[in-house]
Amino acid sequence: MTRAVGERLDTPTLVGLYERMLLIRRFEERASEYRLAGHIPGFLHPCIGQEASAVGACAALGPDDVILSTHRGHGHMLARGADPGRMYAELYARVEGYNRSKGGSLHMIDTELGFLGANGIVGGGIPIAGGAALQQKRRGRGGVAVSFFGDGAVNQGAFHEVLNLCALWSLPAVFVCENNLYGEFTPQADQSPIPDVADRAAAYAMPGTIADGNDVLDVYEKVAEAVARARAGDGPSLVECKTYRHRGHYEGDMCSYRPEGELEQWLETDPTITFPARLAQELGVDETELGEVRARVERRLDEAAAFAAAGTVAGVEQTLEHVYADSIDSKALR
Amino acid sequence: MSTIRFGQAITQALDEEMSRDPEVILLGEDIGRPGGSFGITRGLLEKHGEDRVLDTPISEEAVVGAALGASMMGARPVVEIMFNDFIVLAMDQVVNQAAKIHYMTGGRLSAPLVIRMLCGTNGSTAAQHSQSLEAWFAHVPGLKVVAPSTPRDAKAFLKAAIRDPDPVMFFEQRMLYNTKGEVDGDSEPAPLGEGLVVREGGDLTIATYMRGVHQALEAAAILEEDGISVEVWDVRSLVPFDRDGLRASLERTGRLLTLHEAVARGGFGAEIAAIAASEMFDLLKAPIGRVGALATPHPYAPQLEAAMLPSVERIVDVARATVRGGAGVV
Numbered sequence: 162m163t164r165a166v167g168e169r170l171d172t173p174t175l176v177g178l179y180e181r182m183l184l185i186r187r188f189e190e191r192a193s194e195y196r197l198a199g200h201i202p203g204f205l206h207p208c209i210g211q212e213a214s215a216v217g218a219c220a221a222l223g224p225d226d227v228i229l230s231t232h233r234g235h236g237h238m239l240a241r242g243a244d245p246g247r248m249y250a251e252l253y254a255r256v257e258g259y260n261r262s263k264g265g266s267l268h269m270i271d272t273e274l275g276f277l278g279a280n281g282i283v284g285g286g287i288p289i290a291g292g293a294a295l296q297q298k299r300r301g302r303g304g305v306a307v308s309f310f311g312d313g314a315v316n317q318g319a320f321h322e323v324l325n326l327c328a329l330w331s332l333p334a335v336f337v338c339e340n341n342l343y344g345e346f347t348p349q350a351d352q353s354p355i356p357d358v359a360d361r362a363a364a365y366a367m368p369g370t371i372a373d374g375n376d377v378l379d380v381y382e383k384v385a386e387a388v389a390r391a392r393a394g395d396g397p398s399l400v401e402c403k404t405y406r407h408r409g410h411y412e413g414d415m416c417s418y419r420p421e422g423e424l425e426q427w428l429e430t431d432p433t434i435t436f437p438a439r440l441a442q443e444l445g446v447d448e449t450e451l452g453e454v455r456a457r458v459e460r461r462l463d464e465a466a467a468f469a470a471a472g473t474v475a476g477v478e479q480t481l482e483h484v485y486a487d488s489i490d491s492k493a494l495r
Numbered sequence: 496m497s498t499i500r501f502g503q504a505i506t507q508a509l510d511e512e513m514s515r516d517p518e519v520i521l522l523g524e525d526i527g528r529p530g531g532s533f534g535i536t537r538g539l540l541e542k543h544g545e546d547r548v549l550d551t552p553i554s555e556e557a558v559v560g561a562a563l564g565a566s567m568m569g570a571r572p573v574v575e576i577m578f579n580d581f582i583v584l585a586m587d588q589v590v591n592q593a594a595k596i597h598y599m600t601g602g603r604l605s606a607p608l609v610i611r612m613l614c615g616t617n618g619s620t621a622a623q624h625s626q627s628l629e630a631w632f633a634h635v636p637g638l639k640v641v642a643p644s645t646p647r648d649a650k651a652f653l654k655a656a657i658r659d660p661d662p663v664m665f666f667e668q669r670m671l672y673n674t675k676g677e678v679d680g681d682s683e684p685a686p687l688g689e690g691l692v693v694r695e696g697g698d699l700t701i702a703t704y705m706r707g708v709h710q711a712l713e714a715a716a717i718l719e720e721d722g723i724s725v726e727v728w729d730v731r732s733l734v735p736f737d738r739d740g741l742r743a744s745l746e747r748t749g750r751l752l753t754l755h756e757a758v759a760r761g762g763f764g765a766e767i768a769a770i771a772a773s774e775m776f777d778l779l780k781a782p783i784g785r786v787g788a789l790a791t792p793h794p795y796a797p798q799l800e801a802a803m804l805p806s807v808e809r810i811v812d813v814a815r816a817t818v819r820g821g822a823g824v825v
Contacts, residue, residue: 227568261601268599277567277604282591288560289592295561296568299520299546306564319587322557329552483598484636486605486660 167444169378176446178220178377179437180454182212185236186433187458188245191466192235192252193412200470201252203265208236210375210407213432214339215240217372217380218307218402221388225304227275227293229286232267233339233406234279237309241274245461246468255472262475263483283344284310284317287336291323294334294397305333305391307384313344315358324365324397333391336399337384339374341406346418362399374404375430407431496679502672504646505535505611508653509573513543516571519657522549522558523575532577533613533672559585559610563593563662566608571657579612579628579666593662594637608663609656615668615706615756619800622792627705627757632664633733633766640733641687642666644708646676648685648731655684663687668705668756688735692744696726699818700744702767703754704730707805711754714810723818733763738770745771745778752784752817754810759787784817786810 166175189207196205208215215236219228222241230237239245243259251258251269259269267281277293280286290308297304314320315338327334338358342349355361362369368390372383380402387398405427409416416424429435437454440446499507513519521536527550530537540548551558555576562572576582582589593606616625633640639661643649649667656663693708694715701711708729715725728744730736745751751771753764768783789803 229564259601260599260603263601264599268595270600270603272603277564278596278600280592282587285587285592288557288588289564289567291557292561292564292566292572293568294564295549296565296570299565299570300568319556319560322552322554323560326552326554326557326561330549483600483602485639486597486602486607 165443166378166439169382172444172446175440175444176450176454178216179440180458181216181240182377182433182436183454183458184245184461185212185215185239187462188239188248189235191462192249195249195252195466196412202254203252205266205412206233206410207408207412208233208406210427210431211339211341211404212236213377213436214337214372214374214380214402214404217377218309218337218384220377220381221385222305222307225275225302226307226388227277227297227304228307228309229277229290229293230279230309231286231311231314232279232281232283233311234269234309235266238269238271238276238279241271241276243271243274243276245465249465249469250472253469253472254474255469256475257468257472261483284314284319286310287314287319287323290334291327291332294327294332295330297333298330303392305335305388307335307337309337309339311344312338312340312342312349312358313352315361316344316353324362324367324399327397328365328367331394331396333394334397335384335387335391336397338399338401339404340401341404343406343410345410346414348418357401359399359401367397367399369399369401372400372402374402375432375435377432377436496677498675499646499678500672501646501649501667501674501676502533502535504650504678505653505667506537506539507678508650508657509536510539510542512654512657513539513547518569519571519573520547520549520565521573521575522551522562524551524553524577526550526575531575536575555581555584556588559588559593562608563588563596563606566606567596567604571607573609573611573657576610576612578624579614580623580626582610582612582628589632589638589662590635594635597661598637605660606662607660609653609665610662611653611665611667613669614666615670616793616800616804617669619795619797620793621795625793627666627668627755629664629666629733630757630761630763630766633763637662638734639663639687640666641731642704642733643731644671644705644729646674646678647682650678651682651685652687652731654682655687658684659687666705670706674709687732688737690731690737690740691729692726693729694725694727696724696748698724698748699750699752699814700726700728700748701752701754701810701814702728702730702741702744702764704733706756707754710805710807710810713807714814717807717811718814721815723814725814730767736770738774741767741771742775742778745775749778749780750817751779752786752810752814754786754805756805757787758790759785760790762787781817781820784813786813
């Protein structure tokens with residue numbers, strides 16, 4: 162029996178979770194439109210459908226915590242509180258973007274928020290998260306490192322090496338697997354004989370739990386438990402969020418590999434619809450308030466898109482900047 | 496000033512940098528109480544503590560990733576990879592992650608880590624423990640690549656590498672570990688990117704690094720008896736590369752021979768030759784000579800390995816051909 166939402170967090174916080182999920186949903190939907198309109202030159206891997214796992218997990222974090230994300234990382238970044246204007250500016254390849262137009266969707270960062278990067282390599286962020294957890298432990302301020310990855314990444318060697326290492330050293334890491342049932346174009350069942358990724362935690366002597374990845378509060382509570390364990394010095398945990406991506410692996414993928422009816426079934430648990438419905442039903446959050454949330458999100462994204470469109474384009478002289486940090490980009494480094 | 500072995504110079508650099516900066520940490524297989532496969536980290540755990548000398552599982556990718564993640568948050572990690580042959584297990588973290596983090600974040604993050612790797616043969620170490628893979632990393636923008644030939648350079652460059660804000664691939668040739676040389680007591684780091692004229696000459700520049708420097712000096716002594724005056728130029732740092740140093744040497748000699756223990760095909764000597772041919776052609780009086788290993792995996796049998804690797808005799812032959820204006824290949 163699902164507990165009432167009001168028992169778990171106060172109403173403004175719950176409405177805030179809805180707003181953030183909606184911000185992610187609309188950010189992604191608009192990005193798709195902006196790409197088709199020719200404003201975004203590169204790849205997009207939309208996280209539409211997975212908003213609850215991003216927002217629920219990030220709601221469990223504090224300011225000292227850091228995040229390593231994936232190719233499907235916009236949601237994690239927005240959930241952490243990133244500025245959609247600087248994100249769109251990066252997607253538009255403008256200097257005002259988070260990475261000064263050098264990275265694009267797959268490499269976005271916000272160091273001030275401890276968002277240490279999306280990643281273009283499946284599983285590529287997991288080892289870095291291990292290192293971030295090592296440094297968190299060395300700092301001794303109770304910070305944790307969260308590693309997001311999908312069900313595809315758990316078949317990479319890095320996943321196993323890093324879980325072993327982090328468990329061995331009791332590092333404050335939280336591994337959040339967003340199991341959206343597909344690794345690229347292939348169902349999870351065709352890639353692994355183990356349906357529940359959480360089961361793999363047993364191999365590394367750490368807790369493995371399953372969250373309903375479309376229930377933002379369930380994700381929040383399971384991740385919060387893992388974070389508390391990490392902060393207490395008791396080591397890493399693995400949390401598997403069962404979810405689904407409504408769109409393809411990347412924008413433009415027609416999803417011909419999906420069985421008929423599967424998407425429709427998952428749309429019934431769409432967190433941007435089910436969660437506000439619960440807020441209305443259980444807490445009496447009325448349509449006026451929900452409408453204000455929706456309007457606020459649209460206004461914010463209007464401004465964000467306008468900021469990106471007004472951004473500046475890097476001069477070609479910037480091609481050679483930032484190859485090395487010691488700014489001796491001289492002929493010796495050609 | 497004291498005379499120490501190459502391996503001791505590495506140990507001193509690590510020890511002194513760890514004493515100077517608490518953010519310097521070491522990670523690697525067997526580097527803790529065992530002191531490393533070659534004894535380089537012996538005593539460092541006892542002195543600096545197990546929180547800073549981290550003995551790891553045999554998980555190169557996780558270990559390099561750990562160093563990278565920690566470096567992005569302020570640590571100065573130094574990873575020991577037992578043989579450079581094993582770095583392939585961590586190539587995603589080196590090539591796709593560490594090398595590119597500064598650039599792809601528009602300069603907002605950097606990865607100040609050092610990866611120390613043993614390279615080269617130690618005699619019948621065969622195909623998976625003998626390679627010299629430095630050229631691979633010189634090909635990747637964002638990495639620096641250092642290849643010292645003496646204890647003095649090993650110490651000074653390792654200290655510089657640890658203080659450097661970028662990822663540095665630091666090569667240590669196994670055959671050099673027991674060679675001796677003079678080192679200053681508490682030496683300062685030397686800037687990366689400066690070659691060094693080890694022996695002056697007027698007819699031919701041998702541009703080389705690591706053990707090649709020592710072989711080139713032997714060859715130079717033999718060639719001197721033929722009346723050929725050889726300048727030995729120690730590249731020392733592949734990235735950054737000292738173009739001005741190469742030019743200055745070619746201004747004196749007008750002829751170039753590149754030498755390294757790595758396989759000649761696609762080796763860093765090819766890059767040096769290309770720089771000379773494309774940017775300094777006016778200085779060249781003869782085709783460029785190349786000496787490197789034959790393009791085979793390292794054979795186990797001693798006589799086959801000897802045939803594969805560059806020898807002083809082969810260097811002398813190619814040097815003679817180059818100075819005579821003939822084709823000096825392999």
